[in-house]
Amino acid sequence: MTTSKEIHWPEYYHPKNAQLHVRNETLIPAEAETIWSCLIHAPCWPQWGRAQTSVQILNGDGVELHKGTIFRWKARTLHFDCTVVEYLPHKRIAWKGKCGDVDMYHAWLLEPTDKGCLILTESTQRGGMTWLTKFFTSRNIHSYHRRWLDELKQQPECKKHKKQD
Numbered sequence: 001m002t003t004s005k006e007i008h009w010p011e012y013y014h015p016k017n018a019q020l021h022v023r024n025e026t027l028i029p030a031e032a033e034t035i036w037s038c039l040i041h042a043p044c045w046p047q048w049g050r051a052q053t054s055v056q057i058l059n060g061d062g063v064e065l066h067k068g069t070i071f072r073w074k075a076r077t078l079h080f081d082c083t084v085v086e087y088l089p090h091k092r093i094a095w096k097g098k099c100g101d102v103d104m105y106h107a108w109l110l111e112p113t114d115k116g117c118l119i120l121t122e123s124t125q126r127g128g129m130t131w132l133t134k135f136f137t138s139r140n141i142h143s144y145h146r147r148w149l150d151e152l153k154q155q156p157e158c159k160k161h162k163k164q165d
Helices: 032-040 042-048 130-153 156-160
Strands: 002-004 007-009 020-028 053-057 070-075 078-088 092-099 102-113 116-126
Touching: 007 092, 007 102, 007 116, 020 130, 032 102, 032 116, 032 130, 032 156, 042 053, 042 130, 078 102, 116 130
Parallel strands: none
Antiparallel strands: 002 007, 020 116, 053 070, 070 078, 078 092, 092 102, 102 116
């Protein structure tokens, strides 16, 4: 594994080896523990206004993501079978997934600040038709992740536990 902007990239998925790389970040005025709780409850993601998204945890408790959790994530017409490969509570989580011939890696980093928590999310894809689709899907994925961060920020738990100045 190598490190790029704090993300621990397996060499295969590293942005330098990927055909598509997307990076988003935002600051949420809440504690990392609160944001983490929202993030690992994957079956709740569709309730965040993601009408065309569904998540099904296929092993474990069926409620929270943990290292080794296998889940199926559907977004619009894409269906990814994913496995959580990195899990450091309140700090970082990452999963790898497959959709047909496309391999993807999605990592999240939570960094506490004096104003709340900086959330960094990066995703890479390679294989399949990614060499072609990257020209019109990069912007869509970036926008999708931006909405995901905005929706995370709007979760009642995150709004209720705003960090005090």
